[in-house]
Amino acid sequence: MRSPRLRLTAGLLLAPLLSGCFSSSGDDSSSDSSGSSEGGRLRVALAFQPTENYSPYGEDAFSLSRLGVAEGLTRLDANGTAVPALAESWRSEQGGKSWLFTLRDAKFQDGSDVTAEAVASALAHAAEAEPAPAAISGVKLTAEAVGEDQVKVSTADADPVLPLRLTNPSLAVFSEKAYGKDGKVNPVGTATGPFELTKTTGDTAATLDRFDDYWGGRAQASGIDARFVSDGTARANALRTGDVDIAEAVPVAQVASLDKDTVHEINTARNTSLYLNTQAGVFKDAGLRAAAREAIDPSVVARGVYEGYAEPAQGLYGPALTWASGKRIEPTGRAKAADPKAKSITIATYNDRPELAEAAQVLQQQLQKAGFKVKLEVRTYARLESDLLAGKFDAAVVSRNMMLDTGDPVTVLASDYTCDGSYNLSFLCDKDVDKLVAAAQAESDPPKRQDAAMKAEAAILGRDAEIPLVHLKVVTGIGTSVKGALLDPYEREFVGSGTRR
Structure with missing residues (x-):
């Protein structure tokens, strides 16, 4: 290093x-x-x-x-609460199986009006996309226009966090002109x-x-x-x-x-973790995943790589989520560490975030000391993503904001750690984990939902599907002439209507 x-x-x-x-x-x-x-x-x-x-x-x-x-019906505020965007208000119906959204008066960038029909069509296109957007992975979502200015959004099962789901940028609304017959969406001049x-x-x-x-x-x-x-x-x-x-x-x-006046930092819900491929290769063996976990010292990554802009990870949910520390429980069902016996592994990462490549080098040293042979594969994320999602590596060092998809601590569990998850980098498919995630999804009371999320976290970490390394702060560089730049803990907003120079 x-x-x-x-x-x-x-x-x-x-x-x-x-x-x-x-x-x-x-x-x-x-x-x-x-x-x-x-x-x-x-x-x-x-x-x-x-x-x-x-x-x-x-x-x-x-x-x-x-x-x-682009924007959708709702957006996240700084507290992780769903607040109005294209929808002025909403209410739950049928015990949470449907929600009625009342639209504000707005226009698309092509000059057409934002109507209930246009919004319902946009959400229908998103629900039919392959693969499904992470925010609605495993959710059967339908939308229909109710009059000129209301949209009813329904799910097969009651969904207490649907307004949070709809904050996800993947559920943004575009005019009818944006949607091609081939399923592609052209955002040029068609958003809001x-x-x-x-x-x-x-x-x-x-x-x-x-x-x-x-x-x-x-x-x-x-x-x-x-x-x-x-x-x-x-x-x-x-x-x-x-x-x-x-x-x-x-x-x-x-x-x-x-x-120093251009450096702005903010605590986020972002982690850097080592994801282990539980489906194929060396780390299909739970004992070897346990050996990798025991070999890794996250404090070295926090101190040597992030230089004070991160702290050793305590789990999936970091200190930016203040509720997590008081609810965390010990991981369950961990396997006994096995002897690596000089088995060869490839760890992939991307250099768009430079610290990741350095973190991978630290892990390479620690795992080699424990008895693994380690090769690193470093690319840009654009060149890595398809192979990453195809499971072509034994492990990957990835930075992930646990609240990015919806602002809900449970949604990311469904997309990242279940059999049907759309961003399951560990390829974890465990019926007990799926059951715990489903139980968390069913909870409508926020504190109970958090408790259920922590039970699922304990099971996921107990499988050693992911080895959390550090909880991150994000540094944004902003010129001194700029006013109104957005520092968003959820990393969805960067510039807004009030940003200027």
Whole structure:
């Protein structure tokens, strides 16, 4: 591992090479560089490239949300509560099996009205998507228009957290024009947010212009020039040299190179964990998974890699979720550790978050010391995701926000750890875990739902399907001229109608 001083020096040497790489491409970028009340264009560097041509049904949906392009019926506030977005209000019916949402007066970016029929159609498209969006994995969701301004959303079973599910960016609403016969969705000029996606340049850049008819009022910035920059050092250098106004996910090794007034950190529900493939390969053996767990010291990762911007993990739910520590119970059903006997394993990770590759190096050393032979596979997330979901590795070091999908602690359990989960990186399929997750999903009382989630957590950790390493803080770089940038613990919002420079 390189020392922090060496990493910083390398970053500074790269700075001249990056000059000019982030110049604004919008039509009005030169008309207001000072940032008046009309607002200059914002230049942002995001960490993750679009992997699915901006499809709203996968990870790209979060880019559309962070850039203020798309929105759904509800959104999450800072407390993790569902609050109005395209829906002004809602109420439960039929014991929670259906919910009636009343829409506000709003327009799509193509000029058409947001109607009950359009919203119902958009939700129906999402429910039919393959694979299903993580927020509705295992949920049979239907939607129908009720008059001009109400939509009834129903589920096969009572769902007490449906308004939270609908906050997920994968359930954003687009105009009928967006939906092609081939099942693909084109978000260019068809969403409802304060910024309209007007141009994309492959997976490297996007141009957005202010949507003047946004129901929440005109955005203060005239537009956004977004670049997708996997290299964390490049993002930090672009901020430091003034080539961008906001940089997502600044690597901790680069923090010292930035003006302290541009560094903003926030506790999140994000973890870095080692996911073990329980379905195939070496870690199909529970004893070898236990051996891996016993070999790993998360405190070394927290101290040596994250340099104070993380703490050793206590479980799936970190300190940003204050209720978790008082409810945690010991993992159940753990196997006895077996002798690795020099078995070879491949650990995959991605370098969009630079700390992950360094964390993987630490784990490589610890596991080799315990008797494993360890190979690392490091790519960008865009190049890794398909193989990751196909189970082509023995293990993976992944950063995951446990509240990203819905703001509900149970939903992520269903998507990540059940037999039918759509983002099950451990390929865990255990009937007892599924039963505990189902019991948690059925609880409508929030404290009891949390208790049930912790029982499921104990079972998941007891299978050693995942070895939590650290709970993270996220560092965002924000230029001193920028006002109103969003620091979101759920990592769904990045810029909004009030963001300007």
